[in-house]
Amino acid sequence: MQENEQEQKWYLAAKYLTSGLDQEDQPEWEALKDDAQFQEDFAKLRKHWHTFETLPYQQIDIAEGWDAVWNRVKEKEKPQRKFSVPAFVRYAAVIVLTLVSSFLLWQWIGNTQSQSGAEDVLTTIEAPTGSTSVVTLPDHSKVWLNAGSKISFTKNYGITNRNINLEGEAFFDVIKREVAFQVHTQAQDITVLGTAFNVKAYSDDPKVVTTLVRGSLKVKPKASAAKEYLLKPGEKLAIWKDKLRMGLPAGELQTQIDTEVETGWKDGWLAVRGESLDELARKIERLHDVKIIFETEQLKQYRFSGRIKQLSLEQVLKAMALTSPINFVIQEKTVTLKENTSTRSKYRSLENVQTK
Structure with a gap:
């Protein structure tokens, strides 16, 4: 005792x-x-x-x-x-x-370098698929990492720079300092002094999405002639990767959005609004480290709004099955989604299906 x-x-x-x-x-x-x-x-x-x-x-x-x-x-x-x-x-x-909700992986990247090149050495913090993590950076800023995400920074972080490289999704609560805080993804660069915001930048997603909760931040798409955006609280900016590659206007700004939908994952919620089952499936794959297979392409078109507590994989799928015409089969790390023909008439493709 x-x-x-x-x-x-x-x-x-x-x-x-x-x-x-x-x-x-x-x-x-x-x-x-x-x-x-x-x-x-x-x-x-x-x-x-x-x-x-x-x-x-x-x-x-x-x-x-x-x-x-x-x-x-x-x-x-x-x-x-x-x-x-x-x-x-x-x-x-x-x-x-306690730094992480499951576990935190620190990884040494690069070869042994001389003292003069020490600033090039990167520290990488990763939340593997199937887990989420939270970490306090050397400047006391906090970062929540969603499943399948990682950040990296140099040894001089917090001294001569506050540059973060992000792959995946992260929520940042940044302590204000004289040195600007910067987040770099494959599609954009973000600059901020002190604020709270979410960035979703998975390599297999068609867009990079930045959501501002409080403060202000500057977003610059990675294209020479791209427009620079200054976000206000409650705004969300999507940068479409294919348009960026083709040199087309790639930014899509939304105002007065529900930030809880974008940031609920860090508090244990799977929140969606008008997302297709295809998009929702990608989130579930990352959170539970599984592969989801659709029996028919038509299933991908059903759309969901609402939020579900991030419980076990089976509990999440059961909640979805209660509110949409789907059945599921779990075999080890593979989930097969099927259309429930007996309830199909209650729903129509492309309509919002409310989760509870």
């Missing part, structure tokens, strides 16, 4: 240091203020937390990184009092794990 209580204390400490406490965690966290021993240990750990952030961006070794934090604490304290080292090492893993 005592061990479980300790685990819970450091689980809350982990959330406090990384992704932040939820509202339901607050009463339990407040109660820990009366735990003098925990507060003393937590204060020392928090004091040296930034040691972990300043480690070289190589492939992260969790035990090695937290040894560095622990050693710094011991250097300051010397032998007056001895901490329980196994507890800190064990809870270090918990703290690192």
